[in-house]
Amino acid sequence: xxxxxxxxxxxxxxxxxxxxxxxxxxxxxxxxxxxxxxxxxxxxxxxxxxxxxxxxxxxxxxxxxxxxxxxxxxxxxxxxxxxxxxxxxxxxxxxxxxxxxxxxxxxxxxxxxxxxxxxxxxxxxxxxxxxxxxxxxxxxxxxxxxxxxxxxxxxxxxxxxxxxxxxxxxxxxxxxxxxxxxxxxxxxxxxxxxxxxxxxxxxxxxxxxxxxxxxxxxxxxxxxxxxxxxxxxxxxxxxxxxxxxxxx
Amino acid sequence: xxxxxxxxxxxxxxxxxxxxxxxxxxxxxxxxxxxxxxxxxxxxxxxxxxxxxxxxxxxxxxxxxxxxxxxxxxxxxxxxxxxxxxxxxxxxxxxxxxxxxxxxxxxxxxxxxxxxxxxxxxxxxxxxxxxxxxxxxxxxxxxxxxxxxxxxxxxxxxxxxxxxxxxxxxxxxxxxxxxxxxxxxxxxxxxxxxxxxxxxxxxxxxxxxxxxxxxxxxxxxxxxxxxxxxxxxxxxxxxxxxxxxxxxxxxxxxxxxxxxxxxxxxxxxxxxxxxxxxxxxxxxxxxxxxxxxxxxxxxxxxxxxxxxxxxxxxxxxxxxxxxxxxxxxxxxxxxxxxxxxxxxxxxxxxxxx
Ligand SMILES: Cc1ncc(C[n+]2csc(CCOP(=O)(O)OP(=O)(O)O)c2C)c(N)n1
Ligand code: SF4
Numbered sequence: 200x201x202x203x204x205x206x207x208x209x210x211x212x213x214x215x216x217x218x219x220x221x222x223x224x225x226x227x228x229x230x231x232x233x234x235x236x237x238x239x240x241x242x243x244x245x246x247x248x249x250x251x252x253x254x255x256x257x258x259x260x261x262x263x264x265x266x267x268x269x270x271x272x273x274x275x276x277x278x279x280x281x282x283x284x285x286x287x288x289x290x291x292x293x294x295x296x297x298x299x300x301x302x303x304x305x306x307x308x309x310x311x312x313x314x315x316x317x318x319x320x321x322x323x324x325x326x327x328x329x330x331x332x333x334x335x336x337x338x339x340x341x342x343x344x345x346x347x348x349x350x351x352x353x354x355x356x357x358x359x360x361x362x363x364x365x366x367x368x369x370x371x372x373x374x375x376x377x378x379x380x381x382x383x384x385x386x387x388x389x390x391x392x393x394x395x396x397x398x399x400x401x402x403x404x405x406x407x408x409x410x411x412x413x414x415x416x417x418x419x420x421x422x423x424x425x426x427x428x429x430x431x432x433x434x435x436x437x438x439x440x441x442x443x444x445x446x447x
Numbered sequence: 448x449x450x451x452x453x454x455x456x457x458x459x460x461x462x463x464x465x466x467x468x469x470x471x472x473x474x475x476x477x478x479x480x481x482x483x484x485x486x487x488x489x490x491x492x493x494x495x496x497x498x499x500x501x502x503x504x505x506x507x508x509x510x511x512x513x514x515x516x517x518x519x520x521x522x523x524x525x526x527x528x529x530x531x532x533x534x535x536x537x538x539x540x541x542x543x544x545x546x547x548x549x550x551x552x553x554x555x556x557x558x559x560x561x562x563x564x565x566x567x568x569x570x571x572x573x574x575x576x577x578x579x580x581x582x583x584x585x586x587x588x589x590x591x592x593x594x595x596x597x598x599x600x601x602x603x604x605x606x607x608x609x610x611x612x613x614x615x616x617x618x619x620x621x622x623x624x625x626x627x628x629x630x631x632x633x634x635x636x637x638x639x640x641x642x643x644x645x646x647x648x649x650x651x652x653x654x655x656x657x658x659x660x661x662x663x664x665x666x667x668x669x670x671x672x673x674x675x676x677x678x679x680x681x682x683x684x685x686x687x688x689x690x691x692x693x694x695x696x697x698x699x700x701x702x703x704x705x706x707x708x709x710x711x712x713x714x715x716x717x718x719x720x721x722x723x724x725x726x727x728x729x730x731x732x733x734x735x736x737x738x739x740x741x742x743x744x745x746x747x748x749x750x751x752x753x754x755x756x757x758x759x760x761x762x763x764x765x766x767x768x769x770x771x772x773x774x775x776x777x778x779x780x781x782x783x784x785x786x787x788x789x790x791x792x793x794x795x796x797x798x799x800x
Contacts, residue, residue: 240648241647241648241649241650242647243647243648244517244645244646244647246513253659256653256655256657260648260653261647261648261653262645262646262647262648262653262654262655263645263653263654263655263656264513264516264543264645264655264656264657265657265658265659266509266512266513266539267509267512267535267536267539270505270506270509270512270535270536273501273505273506273507273509273510273512273513274509274510274512274513274516275513276499276506276510276513277471277473277509277510277511277512277513277514277515277516277517277521278513278514278516278517278645279513280471280497280499280510280514281470281471281497281513281514281517281519281521282517282519282646282647284646284647285517285646285647286647302502302503302505302506303502303505303506303509306501306502306506310499
C-alpha cells in the first residue's frame with residue numbers, strides 16, 4: 200500500500216497535554232509539517248511561551264526554549280541576531296503576546312526581525328483559568344469579566360494583525376482560523392508564506408490563528424467552533440494584512 | 448599587555464569587553480553609562496560584531512537571554528533603575544544556566560534617585576534580586592584598569608560555570624578618565640558553540656534551554672544542581688585584595704570606588720603610626736568571608752565604608768562572626784566620601800575603642 204499521509208517525524212509520538220478539542224495541537228501539527236516540508240527541522244529554534252503551550256518543545260522535536268511570559272520576541276531577537284543561520288519561531292498566546300508582551304512584539308515587528316510568530320488567539324488566558332485577554336470580545340464573560348467585557352470598564356479588543364500591519368518592519372501579517380478543514384489548510388498556506396518571509400530575509404512575519412478554548416469557554420469543542428464562526432470571525436476577520444513583495 | 452589609552456570609564460569597559468570577545472550587545476540608554484552603548488554602537492560594526500538597541504531594559508535582558516542560549520559572548524550595560532527592570536530576566540537566566548555579562552554602573556536611588564555614583568544595589572546584585580534562589584558572580588572593580596582586566600575574566604567565568612557575571616561598577620568609574628592598558632584581543636573565531644546551545648539541532652538530539660519544571664521534585668532537583676554549582680564557585684572563585692594587612696591592627700573594608708579612596712585613608716593612618724590595613728573584596732559574590740574570619744582574631748576593630756546604608760556590612764559581620772566590633776560609615780544619594788572624612792570616622796571609632 201502506498202503511504203499518502205502520515206504524522207511528521209518531528210511531531211510528538213505521544214499524547215499532547217491539551218484539553219480535548221483544543222486547537223493548540225492542530226497548530227503544532229501544521230508548524231511541524233511545514234518545518235519538515237521546508238527542510239527546517241535541523242535549523243529551527245522555537246521559543247515557546249508561558250501559557251498552555253509551555254510544553255510545546257515536548258511535541259515538536261527541535262532545539263527550543265521557553266521565554267518569560269511575553270518576552271518571546273525579545274528572546275527570539277537575541278537568538279536570531281546571535282545566530283542568523285537559525286530559523287527562529289515564537290509560538291505565543293494572546294495573553295502572552297498582546298498583553299504582557301505587546302511591547303516586545305511591536306518592536307520586534309518594527310525592527311523587521313527575521314523571526315516568525317505563530318499567534319494563538321483564543322480570546323482568553325487559557326492556562327491560568329480563563330481570565331480576560333486583550334482579545335476578549337465585548338460582552339464576553341471570562342473569570343475576570345464576570346459581567347461580560349464592558350468597553351467602559353475593560354476597553355476594547357485589540358486587533359493585533361491589523362495593528363502590526365501598519366508597521367514597515369513586517370514582511371507578512373495574516374489571520375487564519377482553525378475552525379474547519381478548509382480554514383486549517385488556509386492557515387497552513389499563510390504560515391508557509393510567513394516562513395518564506397523569514398527564509399528570504401524579507402522581515403518579521405506573524406500568523407494569527409483564531410482558536411478556541413473549549414474548557415474555559417465552558418463549551419463542547421463543536422460548540423466552541425460554532426461560536427468562532429458566529430461571534431469571533433466577524434470581529435477578527437480572516438485575511439492577509441501585509442504581504443511585501445517576494446512573499447506572494 | 449597591549450595598548451595603553453586614556454579613556455572614559457564607560458568607554459574603556461566597552462572596549463575591554465570587545466577585546467575580551469563580546470560578540471553581541473543589547474542595551475537601552477541610561478545615565479551615567481550612556482557612553483557604553485554609544486561606544487558599542489560605533490565599535491561593534493567596525494569589528495564585525497553586532498549591536499542592537501532594545502526598546503527597554505526588559506527587552507534588552509531577554510535579548511541577552513536569547514543570545515546567551517546560543518552560546519554567544521553577550522553583554523549588556525545599564526544603571527540601577529534599568530537593572531531593576533532586568534531582574535525578571537536575571538532570574539530566568541539563573542535557572543537556565545546560560546552565560547552572559549551584565550554591567551551595572553550604579554547610581555543614586557531608590558526610585559529615579561539621581562545620576563551620581565552610589566553603591567546601593569549591593570543587595571540586589573549579591574542576594575539574587577529577582578525571584579527564586581539564584582546567584583550571579585559579582586565582580587567589584589575599584590579602578591578602570593581593574594575593570595578592564597576583569598572583563599576578560601567575566602566572560603571566562605560566565606562560560607566556565609554557565610552563569611551570569613555582574614560587573615558592579617558605579618557612576619564614578621563610569622564617568623572618570625584614566626589611562627588603561629588593554630590585554631590582548633581574544634580571537635573570537637576560536638570560540639566554539641557549546642554543545643548545550645540552541646542553534647538548530649542539526650544531526651544531534653535536540654537541546655532545550657529552560658528555567659522551569661512544573662513538578663516540585665523536578666524543580667527541587669534543578670535548585671539542588673544550582674546550589675551545587677554555587678558551592679563550587681564559592682570554593683574556587685573568591686577574590687580579594689589585601690592592602691597593608693600584614694601587621695594590621697585595624698581593618699578597613701569597602702568595595703569598588705570607596706575602597707579605592709580608603710587606600711588613601713589607610714596611608715594617612717599609617718603616617719600617624721596607626722597600623723591600619725584594607726581588605727577589599729573583589730568578588731562580592733562569592734563573598735570572601737574566610738579572610739574576615741581569619742583577621743577577626745588579630746584585629747582590634749573593623750570599619751566598613753560604603754555608599755549605601757551598610758549593605759555589605761551584613762556580609763562583613765557574618766565573616767567577623769561577632770569576634771570583634773564592626774563599625775560602619777556610609778553616605779547616600781550619590782555622595783562620594785573623601786579620604787579625610789573616612790579618616791575622621793575611623794578616629795571617632797578609635798576613640799570609643
Ligand atoms: C510575569 C508573569 N505573569 C503572569 C504569569 C501567569 N500566567 C501564566 S500563563 C498566563 C496566560 C497565558 O495566556 P495566553 O498567552 O493567552 O495562552 P493560553 O494559555 O491561552 O494558551 C499567565 C497570566 C506568569 N507566568 N508570568
Ligand atoms: S485551557 Fe483552553 S487553550 Fe488551554 S489547553 Fe485547555 S482548551 Fe486549550
